[in-house]
Amino acid sequence: MQPVVHLAVGYLCYAAYTRLHHGREPADLPALVAVFAAGLADLIDKPLDAAGVVPVGRTIGHSLLFVIPLVLLVWIVASRRDRRLLGVAFAIGYLSHVATDIPWHVFSGDFDELGFLLWPVTEMPAYTGVKPLGTVAGIEITTLWLEAVILVAAVACWWMDGRPGVGLFRPSHRA
Structure with a gap:
């Protein structure tokens, strides 16, 4: 999955969580934490x-051998500082990244490329890139098509949510 689409999926997952558990759109800081965490695997x-x-x-x-301890550590630190929501946002963002790297390999039958899940215990061959998913009306549909749809949906959702995160970068206007 393209890195920017991981950010989109992280936002969508966190937005769904806030709607289901809090009945509202995401707040600025937790939304940014979720998006940051969704890109962290690639940043590493x-x-x-x-x-x-x-x-x-x-x-x-x-690798889940790194991801699980990291997510638990962030959760513990956030909980001790009474910022559990940030720990939840981090977990949702980071885990969404790893989870969304799995389906393309399963759909295309490239199961050996799932070696990243337990690296370095399992080998990780070179990534083969964009995966073909089938042909519709003579047009080859690849993972990039689905990723484009996900990206557009996430931007639309973020926009309708009031663009959470942007407010943290606006200068405060005090009278």
Whole structure:
């Protein structure tokens, strides 16, 4: 999945959580935490891959052996500081990233590429990229088509929610 689409999915998942559990749209800071966490796996792994430290761009940051302890640590710290909602937002964002990297490999039958889930215990072969999903009216449908739909839906949802997160970057106007 493209990195920007992970951010979109993280937002959509967190927005769904806030609607189901709180009956409202996401607040600024938790929304930003969810979006940041949704991109964190790539922020960890892509530079390490580019620097030649790891063999591919889905290793440490995508491995459940790292993800689960990290999410638990953030949850514990957030809970102790009475900021549980930020811990929840982080968990939803980060776990949405790992979860959404799985279906494309399953649908395309590239099960060996799921090695990132338990890396370094399991091997992670080179990522083969965009996956074909089928043909409709002579047009090949790939994972990029679905990712585009997800991205547009997330932007529309975020816009209708009042663009949470943007308010944190606006200067305060005091009279």
